[in-house]
Amino acid sequence: MIYKTVFSRLIIYCAAIALLVVIAGLLFPAITSFQDFTWLSFLFFSLLTALTLYIGLRGLEKSSYGFVASVNGIVLLKLMLSVVLVLVYVIVTRPKEPQFILPFFLFYILFTVFEVRELLLAQKAKSKDKN
Numbered sequence: 001m002i003y004k005t006v007f008s009r010l011i012i013y014c015a016a017i018a019l020l021v022v023i024a025g026l027l028f029p030a031i032t033s034f035q036d037f038t039w040l041s042f043l044f045f046s047l048l049t050a051l052t053l054y055i056g057l058r059g060l061e062k063s064s065y066g067f068v069a070s071v072n073g074i075v076l077l078k079l080m081l082s083v084v085l086v087l088v089y090v091i092v093t094r095p096k097e098p099q100f101i102l103p104f105f106l107f108y109i110l111f112t113v114f115e116v117r118e119l120l121l122a123q124k125a126k127s128k129d130k131n
Contacts, residue, residue, distance in 0.1 A: 002125065006053055006118050013114055014046045017107075034100035037089055041104040044085055045111040048078055056119045060126055067123065082108065 021038060025031060031038065052074045059070025086104065089095070 002122055003054075003057060006057065006122065007050065009118065010046075010050060010053065010114070014042075017110060018042065021103075031099075031103075033097060034095060034103070037093075037095070037100050038103040040089070041085070041107045044081075045107045048081065049111045049115055052078065052115050053118055056115070057122055060119070060122055071119065078112075 021042060025035060055070050055074055056067065059066040059068075082104075086101065089100075
């Protein structure tokens with residue numbers, strides 16, 4: 001049941017962020033020069049967050065140690081994949097403006113906060129169920 005709740009919240013969260021990206025594109029035409037990377041970053045973090053939550057929730061089902069190990073592994077994986085995404089984009093497209101990276105960092109922060117919040121809520125719910 002927790003999976004359904006967490007992933008429902010993720011879908012709503014992603015929809016809200018996508019709406020904000022569309023609105024920002026309409027209000028600030030200057031960001032259209034790096035709109036491709038903005039949407040690529042959004043998709044990347046949406047999928048990575050879904051994977052993170054799935055692995056974290058699976059680890060939480062096993063044990064506290066499994067949960068901590070899962071979260072540590074996820075953080076390392078997320079960092080490595082993020083670096084690879086940016087490097088590949090820079091090598092392939094050679095962006096002229098360094099501002100292209102701003103939406104990437106914004107998404108990194110927004111999705112990381114969401115992940116931490118959801119995993120903490122799930123851990124709290126599990127510890128409450130034990131008592």
